Structure formats: C-alpha cells, structure tokens
Amino acid sequence: MANLPAPPRFDPSRGLAPARHAGPPRSSTASGPWRPDVLRWLQAHQNDGHRCADLDPLGVADSVDARELLAPGRFGLDPTERLGADAPALLGAHDVAGLDRALKRIYCGRLALDTSAVRDADRRHWLHAHFETLPPPHRDQALLDRLIQAEVWERHVARRFPLAKRFSLEGCEALLPLMDALAAQAALHAVAEVFIGMPHRGRVNLLVNLFGMPPAQVLDHIDPATTTPLASDDLIYHLGARRLVHTEHGPVTLQLAPNPSHLQSIHPV
Numbered sequence: 001m002a003n004l005p006a007p008p009r010f011d012p013s014r015g016l017a018p019a020r021h022a023g024p025p026r027s028s029t030a031s032g033p034w035r036p037d038v039l040r041w042l043q044a045h046q047n048d049g050h051r052c053a054d055l056d057p058l059g060v061a062d063s064v065d066a067r068e069l070l071a072p073g074r075f076g077l078d079p080t081e082r083l084g085a086d087a088p089a090l091l092g093a094h095d096v097a098g099l100d101r102a103l104k105r106i107y108c109g110r111l112a113l114d115t116s117a118v119r120d121a122d123r124r125h126w127l128h129a130h131f132e133t134l135p136p137p138h139r140d141q142a143l144l145d146r147l148i149q150a151e152v153w154e155r156h157v158a159r160r161f162p163l164a165k166r167f168s169l170e171g172c173e174a175l176l177p178l179m180d181a182l183a184a185q186a187a188l189h190a191v192a193e194v195f196i197g198m199p200h201r202g203r204v205n206l207l208v209n210l211f212g213m214p215p216a217q218v219l220d221h222i223d224p225a226t227t228t229p230l231a232s233d234d235l236i237y238h239l240g241a242r243r244l245v246h247t248e249h250g251p252v253t254l255q256l257a258p259n260p261s262h263l264q265s266i267h268p269v
Helices: 036-052 096-107 121-132 137-160 175-188 203-209 215-222 228-232
Strands: 193-196 241-247 250-256
Touching: 036 096, 096 121, 137 175, 137 203, 137 215, 175 193, 175 203, 175 241, 175 250, 203 215, 203 250
Parallel strands: 193 250
Antiparallel strands: 241 250
C-alpha cells in the first residue's frame, strides 16, 4: 500500500466558521484600531443591543428605546462625523450615521444576541464576529430548507398519528442543520467516520432527514395498525442507523448508535 500523507490534525478551536474565511472572522470591536468613544459605542451595542431588539410581535412588552440607550450622542459622537481613514469599515460604513444604521440592524433587529453569560473574551468575539457576518443567500436558503424539512415531518406525523409516541424534534429543529454543519466540518478535517449518541428525543426525525430512512418504513413503525414494530423486535425511536453523506468538503460516514429504553447505553464522552 502506498504511503499516504497524514490527514490534518483536527483542531476544535476552529469551530464551525465557514471555510471561505482565510482565518477566523473578527468582530467589530476586535478589528480596530477604534477611537475610545467609538469603541465604547460598539461595545454598548454588543452588550445591550438585545435589550432594544424587536422581539415582541404583539407590541405588549415593555422595551428599551435604542434611540435613547444607544444613540451616538450619548457617547459624544456626531451622526455626520466620519470615522477617519484609519478606522476599519463595518459593513461598508465609514461615518457615524452609516455605522449607526448597521449596528441597529445587526443588534437591535428581530434577532438578538446576549453574550453576558460568556466569560471568555475570545468566545464572545467569536460570537459577535459570526453575528455581524452576513451569510451568503444560498447558505440562508439551505438552512431554511432543512428547518422546513424538520418541521414538515413533525407536523405530518402529528396529524396522521396524533396519539403515537414519537419523541418529536419540535422546538429543536435547528439540530438538523447543526448535524449538517458538523458533518461538513468533520469532512474538512479529514475525519472518516462520526459516531453519534443521542436520546429518543429527535431520533426519528434524524433517521428520516439525516440518515435517509424511507418515510414509509418509519411510518409503518409508528402506525399502531401495523405489525412492523413486532416484526422488527424494537421501536423506531430505539433504532440506530449508518449512512455515507456527501458534504461540500467531501464524504463522511455517520453512524447513530441504538438507544434501547432503560439501558442508558448512550452517553456523551
């Protein structure tokens, strides 16, 4: 057998950053140099922007007015003032007014980020950097498609078998695109096989949408009018699976370990 080069060592610190970045992205406050007054203004958005976010569609909750709490004037800044030639541009903004619009859209919109519980500064910068970086449209569409697949499956099973025990993924649909991202990153780091241990909750959804088990076969297990569960000697939410998936960075094998009830055979390492 020919001597093959050793695969690159897996580095967990690289996280799930998109491969298109030459290095880890940097948040606005970590990409200086900033003037002290501008830096305090940026940090105020990162620390308190979630308090001003538009998260109440009914408009009944008391919210903080971003125009007062995070106004440039509170930090001694003039909206017409330019940031200076040596200041890095955030989303193309070179003046205070443009940066104000960008910061309000990122931190005070319909999606909020609260990092107050994250003590490590590097982790906070990582979160802010990814929150401030807009993903390309095709990535947004791919994420939406996967969320829809997870949601549609749960709705279909609930409507067809309302009394069946299914341990749904409802409320945690993001697990499906997360597994896609983990598989892609594993392939990027030359990982050949990924072993997965998980409880009953969400297992059936992943069997269909990640491991490609035929929906008709899964529904036969759930349908109380069939004899499939008896013939298989186990329940659908106990079963494991194995599949070779092709990611943007290459193939990787995913293996889901079975999880029989009451045996507690699946634990994270």
